[in-house]
Amino acid sequence: MIALYRTALFIGSGFIAFGNNKVCAFVSPLAGVNPIVNNIQRFSNDFGRKESSLRSINADDEISTFSKNDKEVFDRNKSRLVWLTGWADMRTHDHDGFLEAVAAAANTDDELVVPVFVIDPTMHLRSQSPSSLRRLHASLLSLEKDLMSISSSLLAPLVVRTGAASSVLPTLADEINASTCHVIADDVISTRRNVQRSTCNALIAMDVEVIRWDTSLRPSAPWTSIGENGIRKGNIPSFFPDYCAIADSLSIEEPKKHFFRGLVEDDNPMITAAAYPSEGIPSLEKLIKMAESETPDAVLKARSSRPTISTTEPYDDLVTRWSTEASARKALKEYVSVGKDEFADTHFIASDAANVGSAFIKFRPSQSMYASAMARVQKNNKPSDVFALREAPTRAFTPALSLGSISAREVVGAARNKSPVTPPQFFWEKKNRDNTNNRAQLFPSDDPFLGRSSEGSLSDVVEWREWFHLLAERSLELQEIGESGTSGGEKSMSGDPREQGTIHYWRWKEQHLVRYITWPAGKDYMEDNEEDRSPAMLLVHGFAASAEQWERLVHSLRKQGVDSAGKDKTPPIFAVDLLGFGHSEKPGLSYTQYLWESQIIDFSMEVMEAQPMVLVGNSIGGGLSAGAASSLGNDICRGVILCNTAGVLEDPSTYSGYDGGNYSGPGKSSIMTYTEAAMKGNPNEAPYSPVPIFGNNVLDLFGKVIIKTIYPQIEKRLSLIYGNRLENADPAVTYAIQQSAVGPGSDNVVGSGQKLSINRPLNEVLFSDNKDDGFPILVVVGLDDRVSSPAVAKTRAELFSRLKSEKVNVKIIEDGGHCPHDEVPEKVASIMLEWLPTSHKQVEDQEAKLKKTQFMEEEIMSS
Template sequence: MALLSFSRSFTLLSSPFHFFSSRSIRRRRSFVCSLSTATDVRSRSAVLWFKHDLRLDDHPALSAAETHRFVLPLYVFDRRILSRYSDDMLELLLFALEDLRNSLKEQGSNLMIQYGCAENVIKELVKEVKATDVFIEEEVEYEMRQLIGVVKKTLETSSSLDWNLDIVMWRTPFYDVKNLKELPASYNDFKKQKLLPTSPLLPATLPVVETELDWGPLPTFSDLKEFIKEKLGKPEESWNLMKEMPAEVLLKENLSKSSETIPKSLNDKSIEQRRRDKSVFVTRKGDIVGGGTNTLLNALAAYLRYLEGTARDDWQEVHERLRNAETREGASFTSLFGPALCLGIISRRRVHYEAIKYEKERNAGFLSPFGYSAASVAAAADAVCSMEWFWLLALKSQVSNEGLYSIRIWRWRGHLIQYTVVGLEGPAILLVHGFGAFLEHYRDNINAIAEHGNHVWGITLLGFGQSEKPNIVYTELLWAEMLRDFIIEVVGEPVHLVGNSIGGYFVSIVASLWPSLVKSVILMNTAGNVIPEFSSHRFTSERQTSAAARLGAQLLLFYLRLNIRNTLKNFYPTKTNRADDWLINEMLRASYDPGVTVVLESIFSFDLSIPLNYLLEGYEEKVLILQGMKDPLLDSKAKLAILKEHCTGLAIRELDAGHCPHDEQPQKVNSIVCEWVVAVERKLTANSYS
């Protein structure tokens, strides 16, 4: 891979494009190419593959390609990409593509729309237009990186391409990070580097397309849904339908034993009406900002100026949605603009640039060292800085292998989630950690269990470890939905669910609400209560954050940082050496991540009112309780006694351990888990033949 540098300067760019890399797939050589000085630049032609960069504004690849003789902008409707999108995201995608195409047409260019496998589409187009460059934005998600790898390999091995073809990987640099491998592990250390965000680029102007090409039509939403479903089998389709039902609605239905009316989506007519009214909330639900880049910038201007008030109808609509989405301080920005940022309709650094520009306007050109003067500015600036930090962490995990396990990235509802998988075949086992931990807390379990012929998955839940920590309201139902979607989208088959502490409660919810995804449940010192005569009126979906909760989270964080070593040792009463420097440092590292106090606030609003005896109904002989009998957080004997009394068909194993038996006594736990999975699989096989 070689580095592309640009001596050409841009008005709003403070540093050169060292975030490009180019690979010649015909000549195995290293080179540095300056597109401003190369004599043959204007004779070159390019295919620019749009994925999550649906904009002309602040687009480094477009700015590089505009000097080419010919540029073919391309979007491929590839099921491997589309299957990851919710209906809202699909709608947002269609509106963004329509705007992108119109913007390109105004320049005399166009956006080609194709369907199928991206590698085949790109290969044929490269051949048709004799492209010398293919521009591809770098991704952090595992599946997307795999897809890009397939595209590269297809182009490299194609015998029909008999000229030099360069694959140009690019990204939009928010910070001028020279070497990802030297990125500090701690956000606290990263801030000490005092890197300033780079400035966004002005919209690029591509050369006029004079070649006759079939640009292809944009599909309707219903056509796109049918296209995605064409290759799905019935099991896959039914599993995907599960994701459309919120856990809260399903839980209420189960509790009331009656069908609850679900609000219907807005019909196409109401969408068209809002488009005529120039609303920026164009999707069926009408709760996220959509459209093209200019529409997003207008909505962002309205959002930032919330305190000023306005007579403009479109801005008043943004202000109303802001108030509705402000479930906690600053949460409205991610709720309203997060999906558009995920699709790249607007860049993170453009948001930051506009927020800081407005802040300076409010303060006579100055930035206060004591914080932002408007909550809306703080929400926008803090959100994109946080997104960028976790994006850098995710990218670093993909280019360097420094951890205990090979890390993969999954994007869930726009947020970056870390996971790992070991073993190629056998029963699927999903390990879920407790509060404050991460997938590496199963450091001595994952490989050992996989070596016994199992397919073992470990995940770091949203808000923990190096997974993203967005400014949202965290609930046990949110984490349960995340596990459900992970099983459906990533694992792809029913699993044996293993959960420690609060993770045990999460997996119990998953087992109760979506039993077709779960083969058995293993709970290790699980959270959750037993309520003998449970009635549905105990459950409430209302969650409120308060100043007291925020203060409590800050005090708790301060206490944990000071006392983490002693606290952890109390959790490991029989093997205090397992509370080692590695574990302590990993937890301390995560405690400095942006958003960590928001996650800690959830402790003060957890609702464990749905008891374990209700959640585990129907799982007779499919639930294993592993209990560390020296748990400092609860009376283990009393917990087991009430579980035995009110939950039928439980298998229980008592262990000489504390709150985290899997890490304190890993060999014993691994052996028990493997034996349990073999026994359950044997029963499932026997039942399938009976």
């Protein structure tokens, strides 16, 4: 029997709650006193007395008769915490934490399950976007309501508190005499992983048992046990096809039922466990203000002052409505019933793509180039005709899967067993497996020749997320035992030396895993005043490459960055994997340049927190860096370094700005710049047209053919690209590219090139900021470029040199190729280090000139 001091009795809308040796009452006028008193009398014998009236029940009253037995009672009555983190655990169905806690409490006398959510500034607030906060808020409100609907003496209502989880949770555990805490396994996101570990360690230190649970699809997989190298994930193969060879033969654990079924049958629904002190869920407006108070001023200023920094994703309002358990499960039921095409055409309407025209929501983020680019793709088309093969289920369910409003096992179970089964197109695609829990015969290795079924698309969303999460866990665990966690680190290295950094993960839009690597600032970096320090660097790779390709350049920068006095003032360096490359996820979205630019902008805001930086990009990474720099502005981006960059570059002698577009029909918009056109979805350009006859299903096939053609030639092509420094085209470079190329989703990334929007010319984006018209720009050109050709490299170098010469510094490397930063890293590093101080001086001069102009304007206005 649950002890009285921890029991709240709900009658009508009133209750009496006993907790922490205090008793408080709120009695509805509709609730009779006698039934409450009678129920209290029924449970008061545990304490050797009977409550006969409510006269002494006040919020501040102590129950004096507990004084002799308090410690005895307190020691006897234990609690089990279920810590909800906001990552993969915000639900009541298929929740191992709740199931294990309730089962244990039901088999133990005087034990209570207390769910708790700690709004931790680091995990949930700092630098978070309003969209992410909206989804978290909706999920939290829904979960609280669902828990309140369960009347049980075993389960307390949700406790919500704010503060550092590592101190708040131990304090709560002490208050309620918690013996155990059930919490999901460590996330791979650096900030959350650190908070989870420090909190669990604090609980263990006070003798609270911590029980971890996870959401893995295949608990019997060999990578769930400790491998020869001493780590749990060490048995995960490095390549996705090898992983599939094992995973295909393993059963996926069926989703578990609602934990309410685990409550004891004779549990009295009229006796409801105590509501422990809770701060309650703040309003959305208050939550956003709380986040703003934890966010650096530079981030807030940038978000409020520059419209181009907005990275609102397409369908933001729509998918936010599917962030709760009830709405996500309802959407899942509809999807498996009608199929992905009808589901997409019903919900993903054009106005939602651009986030305009839908019902007014107070906290809706502003329009963005990312959202507008998708609106352009969808204009005059049905979503089912232009979406990527897996785009509808990816956009619909990824936010809820990330929060945990719906479980991965439930989604893949619905795909396998609740959808109409689509027969294979070709006889060789049929797979005969003896698996009663897979009616649709879906497997991770599925690679259909053309198209993808509704149920297969849904299953792929979960299977692909599982693979990239396991790959991230593997990398982090290897790193923690002192081994290399990169792909290239598994192979022999030759040529110029590398410096491996620290691997981290970040979840873009709180949905998609992104790997990034960091190198700390030099030991003497902080000696200078903030305005005298070199800005941080953000390195953005080219097509098919990854953050690992910058390791040689970083080594040279850090080696050459030590001055003659032995001072190392090298700035902090970040390198990020673009979505679809490296170890970042490859979700089934429509990829455009504005998706990637948005990723770079969000990384700058959420991870680097708007600290001054220089953007460095190679190939397409150069074009993306230039676009992101233009959006970020001079306050954040202090310069741009372009290494054999991609991007449209017009002849400066004939370039005259935005040309008005090629559309001449009715309703042509009056637009002044390419950036304005991009923000509006390029209305003056011809809309996107799906591939005739075959439709967009053929885009994945196109990507597949390209990859299968090039894959056997990767080593040979790298030898050609690195022709002047063959030693640097070592097995490590080859291996990293090969691993990424066969990752799930690669076909779609390549095929999405068909959907790219009109490019903003480099002529505009490099000189669009209002501070003296542009950024300091360093252009490094390897003339022996065997990707675009030496002739093209020479022509582009000449065009760059004719751009505003006071801003642009062009450096030519005769024996450098398409990736000069990795082929001749020492030369590129030397050029960069020579340029950095002068670029810094240019920015300072610009800022002084701007301040002087503002002062003069103020003087004129005042006179």
